[in-house]
Amino acid sequence: MSRPHFSRNRRFRGPRIRTNERIRAREVRVVDNIGGQLGVFSRQDALKMARERGVDLVEVAEKADPPVCRLVDFGKYQYEQSKKKKENKKNQHANKTKEVQLSVKIDPHDLRTKQNHAIDFLCEDMKVKVTLRFRGRENAHTEVGFEVVHEFLADVEAWGHPDAPTKKIGRGLIVMISPLPKSQRAEHPGHEKTARLLEVEPEDSDSDSGSDDHSDEETEASDSEESTEETEASDSEESTEETEASDSEESTEGTETSGSEESTDETETVEAQDK
Numbered sequence: 001m002s003r004p005h006f007s008r009n010r011r012f013r014g015p016r017i018r019t020n021e022r023i024r025a026r027e028v029r030v031v032d033n034i035g036g037q038l039g040v041f042s043r044q045d046a047l048k049m050a051r052e053r054g055v056d057l058v059e060v061a062e063k064a065d066p067p068v069c070r071l072v073d074f075g076k077y078q079y080e081q082s083k084k085k086k087e088n089k090k091n092q093h094a095n096k097t098k099e100v101q102l103s104v105k106i107d108p109h110d111l112r113t114k115q116n117h118a119i120d121f122l123c124e125d126m127k128v129k130v131t132l133r134f135r136g137r138e139n140a141h142t143e144v145g146f147e148v149v150h151e152f153l154a155d156v157e158a159w160g161h162p163d164a165p166t167k168k169i170g171r172g173l174i175v176m177i178s179p180l181p182k183s184q185r186a187e188h189p190g191h192e193k194t195a196r197l198l199e200v201e202p203e204d205s206d207s208d209s210g211s212d213d214h215s216d217e218e219t220e221a222s223d224s225e226e227s228t229e230e231t232e233a234s235d236s237e238e239s240t241e242e243t244e245a246s247d248s249e250e251s252t253e254g255t256e257t258s259g260s261e262e263s264t265d266e267t268e269t270v271e272a273q274d275k
Contacts, residue, residue, distance in 0.1 A: 018059040019074055020047060028059070028069040040066060097176075102132040102152065104145050111148070115155050116189070122159040122179040123188045133172040145173050153177070158186035 018024070023043055030038040030046050033055070041049070050057040050071055058077050061068035070077070098121040100114050118128045130152060132145045149166050153175065160177040167174055179185065 018062065019056050020050070023057065023059050023067070023069065025059075025062075025067045027066045028057075029064070029066050030057075031060075031068060031070045033070070033072050038071075097127045097129055099129045099131060102130065102148055104132070104134065104138045104141075104148060106148065111152065115152060118152075118156050118177065119159050119189065122156065122177065123185070125179050127179070128156075128160065128177040130175045130177060131172055135171075139171060142168060142173075149173055149175060 025043060027040055027042055028046050029040050030049065032038055038049075046057050046069055053071055055071050056074040056077075058070045058072055058074055059067055060070045098118075100118050102111070102114060106114075118130070121128050130149060132149055134142065134145060138145070146166060153162055153166075156177065158180075160179050163176045163178055165175070
């Protein structure tokens with residue numbers, strides 16, 4: 001005999017929602033789209049009512065007696081259910097638990113870092129499990145470990161509260177911290193730092209604008225100085241050229257005058273010799 005073959009790729013898709021003719025119950029309790037109860041009807045009468053309204057008959061509570069059916073568009077109903085699932089997933093952070101491990105000889109800076117991590121988790125609506133483990137001779141001085149845990153709880157009490165007092169289990173201490181409601185919880189320290197940075201930015205921009213104005217003034221001053229120097233240089237060049245031209249003209253006139261005087265003297269000398 002051959003064994004029955006089962007497909008390995010078959011996936012479980014969850015309970016199937018019965019609609020319209022797939023509903024098996026003889027009598028159903030009908031609810032309208034708003035949620036108001038219309039009464040108990042037979043399956044045929046409920047289907048007739050759904051056809052008259054142009055919607056589907058959807059079985060929403062099959063285990064009830066009689067089963068509850070809703071008059072609604074099936075596509076719209078599926079969309080609403082998927083939307084509710086997404087919202088429920090967003091609100092499931094409280095079920096998540098994060099662990100923070102401490103030690104008896106923890107450094108104050110490391111303790112502050114652990115506290116910041118715990119505050120981040122509590123602000124995201126997550127529970128925090130604080131554990132402290134004793135090693136060697138530390139088991140003889142458990143009171144030091146209790147002091148460290150109490151200091152930790154005191155610093156995060158504005159964001160969460162312990163579910164129960166700190167307990168010693170085995171060689172360590174354990175305490176569970178639950179987040180406070182958003183109305184009673186303090187603001188996240190990171191948001192305050194961001195707000196401070198945003199307040200500082202406009203001042204920086206004003207200083208930048210002031211520096212830009214100052215640089216513009218310096219540029220204008222340097223441009224005016226350069227133009228003044230160029231004007232003075234051009235004026236000096238023009239005056240130099242005029243001086244040279246006047247000097248050349250005077251020297252030319254003097255040369256011509258001396259030349260004419262010499263020629264006159266020579267002519268007079270020649271005439272005297274002829275006589």
